[in-house]
Amino acid sequence: MERVSEELDLDAQLRIAVGRLNRRIRAEKASDELSDGQFSVLALLYREGPHTVGELAEAERVTPPSMNRRVNSLVEGGYVTREGSPDDGRKVIVRVTDAGAAFVTETRRRREHWLNKRTRALTAAQRETLRQASVIMKELADS
Amino acid sequence: MERVSEELDLDAQLRIAVGRLNRRIRAEKASDELSDGQFSVLALLYREGPHTVGELAEAERVTPPSMNRRVNSLVEGGYVTREGSPDDGRKVIVRVTDAGAAFVTETRRRREHWLNKRTRALTAAQRETLRQASVIMKELADS
DNA sequence: TATTGTTATACTCTATAACTATA
DNA sequence: TATAGTTATAGAGTATAACAATA
Numbered sequence: 668m669e670r671v672s673e674e675l676d677l678d679a680q681l682r683i684a685v686g687r688l689n690r691r692i693r694a695e696k697a698s699d700e701l702s703d704g705q706f707s708v709l710a711l712l713y714r715e716g717p718h719t720v721g722e723l724a725e726a727e728r729v730t731p732p733s734m735n736r737r738v739n740s741l742v743e744g745g746y747v748t749r750e751g752s753p754d755d756g757r758k759v760i761v762r763v764t765d766a767g768a769a770f771v772t773e774t775r776r777r778r779e780h781w782l783n784k785r786t787r788a789l790t791a792a793q794r795e796t797l798r799q800a801s802v803i804m805k806e807l808a809d810s
Numbered sequence: 811m812e813r814v815s816e817e818l819d820l821d822a823q824l825r826i827a828v829g830r831l832n833r834r835i836r837a838e839k840a841s842d843e844l845s846d847g848q849f850s851v852l853a854l855l856y857r858e859g860p861h862t863v864g865e866l867a868e869a870e871r872v873t874p875p876s877m878n879r880r881v882n883s884l885v886e887g888g889y890v891t892r893e894g895s896p897d898d899g900r901k902v903i904v905r906v907t908d909a910g911a912a913f914v915t916e917t918r919r920r921r922e923h924w925l926n927k928r929t930r931a932l933t934a935a936q937r938e939t940l941r942q943a944s945v946i947m948k949e950l951a952d953s
Numbered sequence: 954t955a956t957t958g959t960t961a962t963a964c965t966c967t968a969t970a971a972c973t974a975t976a
Numbered sequence: 977t978a979t980a981g982t983t984a985t986a987g988a989g990t991a992t993a994a995c996a997a998t999a
Contacts, residue, residue: 677941678925682835682918684944687951689832692825704989721957733990735959740988757957757998779821785950786820793946798820800943801827803936807928808830847966864980876967878982900975900980 685804695781697773700744704729706774708737709746709763713771717762719752746770828947838924840916843887847872849917851880852889852906856914860905862895889913 701709708723718726724734738761741747746767752758763771786794844852851866861869867877881904884890889910895901906914929937 677929677937677944678922679918680944680948681929681940682921682925684947684951685828685832685835688947689828691951692828702989719957720959729989730991731958732960732992736989755957755999759958775822775825778825782821782825782950785953786824789946793942794820796939796942797824797946799939801820801823803932803940804827804831805823807925808827808834810928845966862980863982872966873968874981875969875983879966895980898976898980902981 692778692782695774695777697770697777701741701746701770705737705740705746706771708734709741709767710771710774712747712761712763713768717760719758719760721758723761741767835921835925838917838921840913840920844884844889844913848880848883848889849914851877852884852910853914853917855890855904855906856911860903862901862903864901866904884910 696706704727707727711723711726712718720734720738721731723738724731727734727737729737738747738749741761742749745764748762748764750760750762752760786797789797839849847870850870854866854869855861863877863881864874866881867874870877870880872880881890881892884904885892888907891905891907893903893905895903929940932940
């Protein structure tokens with residue numbers, strides 16, 4: 668039988684490790700011209716394709732006026748476009764531009780480059796541990 | 811020799827997993843009465859003991875006026891106290907109260923409880939993988 | 954009449970500049 | 977004169993309430 672203290676220790680250590688590493692990864696950006704909220708919307712649109720303002724507000728758990736403001740900033744910066752929905756005149760479809768997509772991929776590239784410089788220095792066994800842990804952590808987050 | 815694509819994949823998967831799990835863990839709080847910035851200061855004081863306003867501003871990478879405001883909020887809420895420095899009348903020492911310490915430990919407890927409910931359902935081998943990964947991730951963050 | 958989005962307004966958090974007190 | 981902290985003010989970001997357009 669497993670000792671409870673070891674399990675508690677796992678949870679505390681995992682919480683701290685994930686917090687620190689995430690914070691460090693997020694410090695790597697393509698630039699500071701977008702706020703966290705704006706980048707989050709841009710990355711969602713890049714990842715999952717065009718969405719309406721209301722869908723974005725719900726996905727990001729902010730109010731429609733707040734999302735409207737985020738989208739306006741992104742439009743002004745040339746990262747996304749707004750277009751009317753062909754089947755429902757009330758809806759507005761938001762879509763990433765090529766420049767918006769490039770911004771997302773550049774940020775990802777920088778973050779993964781920062782990581783890769785460090786994971787390259789690990790042993791093959793350590794990298795394998797992180798690979799397996801990544802799968803488990805994603806399952807935990809989605810459960 | 812390792813295939814490069816596998817290494818790139820590790821970095822991308824680790825970035826995504828850490829981002830998602832961290833986001834989920836941080837959603838568990840003792841309450842919403844403190845902003846992220848306020849809680850961050852409180853947790854720092856709990857973890858590392860009393861600090862001056864200037865030290866807190868530097869550690870959190872915000873300006874002294876912003877930190878002053880955070881500290882004021884925490885004082886008003888009864889989470890910390892301000893006291894003059896005995897050796898330098900310009901300095902102000904900020905210190906957590908018992909209530910502030912209780913708030914931090916309660917938030918930690920909730921986050922680890924959320925994690926523990928899920929890690930308990932894993933196999934012993936999976937938990938061991940996460941345990942080892944936690945050590946590696948902390949080293950990556952600090953390197 | 955309900956839904957989608959936008960505008961008006963207020964509140965919070967942050968920053969820069971100016972000010973006070975102490976070294 | 978320099979340093980630590982605070983106050984004054986302005987710029988983003990968020991939210992609620994009110995409004996406009998469409999279903």
